[in-house]
Amino acid sequence: MSPSFFEIVQLADGDYALRRIDDDAAPLVRISFSEEAREMLEDRDMSVAKAMIAAGIEAAGNISHDIDWEDDESDFVDSQPRYTLH
16 A cells, blocks of 8 residues: 555635545545634634644544554444534
8 A cells, every 4th residue: 555645735715624645535634714713813824724733643643552443333322422522
């Protein structure tokens, strides 16, 4: 399997996305800022989007060591909330 390379792009609607360079499928990650947030960032929204994506990749790498990949998804209870409160 050849390694994948990724790129951060600004979409036509102003959102930022992380996608594989060689794949036109839906982006892996999409970041959207409200107009209020864009005004507060004063044209630094691309830098913030890059930092957010980098932090997400690092966090995913850190927790991937803690995941028991042998667990069966059927062990999850369906009554769990469909959201995560942070």
